[in-house]
Amino acid sequence: EAQVTQNPRYLITVTGKKLTVTCSQNMNHEYMSWYRQDPGLGLRQIYYSMNVEVTDKGDVPEGYKVSRKEKRNFPLILESPSPNQTSLYFCASTRDRRSLPYGYTFGSGTRLTVV
Amino acid sequence: QQPVQSPQAVILREGEDAVINCSSSKALYSVHWYRQKHGEAPVFLMILLKGGEQKGHEKISASFNEKKQQSSLYLTASQLSYSGTYFCGTDRAVGGGADGLTFGKGTHLIIQP
Numbered sequence: 001e002a003q004v005t006q007n008p009r010y011l012i013t014v015t016g017k018k019l020t021v022t023c024s025q026n027m028n029h030e031y032m033s034w035y036r037q038d039p040g041l042g043l044r045q046i047y048y049s050m051n052v053e054v055t056d057k058g059d060v061p062e063g064y065k066v067s068r069k070e071k072r073n074f075p076l077i078l079e080s081p082s083p084n085q086t087s088l089y090f091c092a093s094t095r096d097r098r099s100l101p102y103g104y105t106f107g108s109g110t111r112l113t114v115v
Numbered sequence: 116q117q118p119v120q121s122p123q124a125v126i127l128r129e130g131e132d133a134v135i136n137c138s139s140s141k142a143l144y145s146v147h148w149y150r151q152k153h154g155e156a157p158v159f160l161m162i163l164l165k166g167g168e169q170k171g172h173e174k175i176s177a178s179f180n181e182k183k184q185q186s187s188l189y190l191t192a193s194q195l196s197y198s199g200t201y202f203c204g205t206d207r208a209v210g211g212g213a214d215g216l217t218f219g220k221g222t223h224l225i226i227q228p
Contacts, residue, residue, distance in 0.1 A: 033215050042117065042202060042220035043157070050214075058215060059207075090156060103147060103159030104204075104216070 137203030
């Protein structure tokens with residue numbers, strides 16, 4: 001089944017303790033991105049990657065890091081989480097959009113709470 | 116800049132029609148529409164391209180007015196399964212490209228029996 005897999009689904013952590021949220025897709029998509037969703041604000045892009053070793057900042061990148069060493073994986077790293085990063089996070093992927101836009105496939109989400 | 120969606124919320128009876136609007140302050144290359152049910156991931160409904168035609172998906176269709184930089188989503192004879200939050204997404208870069216979408220804040224649609 002074609003899908004984007006995120007882990008974990010739920011995570012409670014303490015301020016300052018480094019964490020990684022994993023994202024993997026099995027559709028051979030070139031493009032992957034991370035979004036956070038907060039009540040009343042909708043989905044906001046954190047980082048995106050157009051291909052292996054090519055990443056760039058989205059609209060709200062502060063406090064986050066990403067890497068794209070393999071085409072299928074795009075982990076989100078919070079090196080020193082703070083309470084304002086408590087949110088619902090989604091990973092999404094799509095085919096190369098430079099030639100023709102395609103819809104995004106989203107993962108199931110990771111609900112992160114930082115206390 | 117986020118596209119602006121209206122209305123913020125709609126409550127309908129089953130069988131009624133709904134229109135959700137999405138407006139942008141910049142020129143649009145493509146507009147995406149997604150539906151998200153509570154506690155689930157957004158699901159892609161359709162994409163409209165600049166210069167393209169109106170598209171449809173069962174009883175859900177959409178239009179794209181390039182001059183007005185607007186898109187509208189039409190839900191005809193709504194069903195209970197249509198309940199959820201609808202998001203429009205527009206290209207972050209003018210002219211399209213690969214640097215992702217900016218989403219509106221969403222429209223909450225509640226269908227009552």
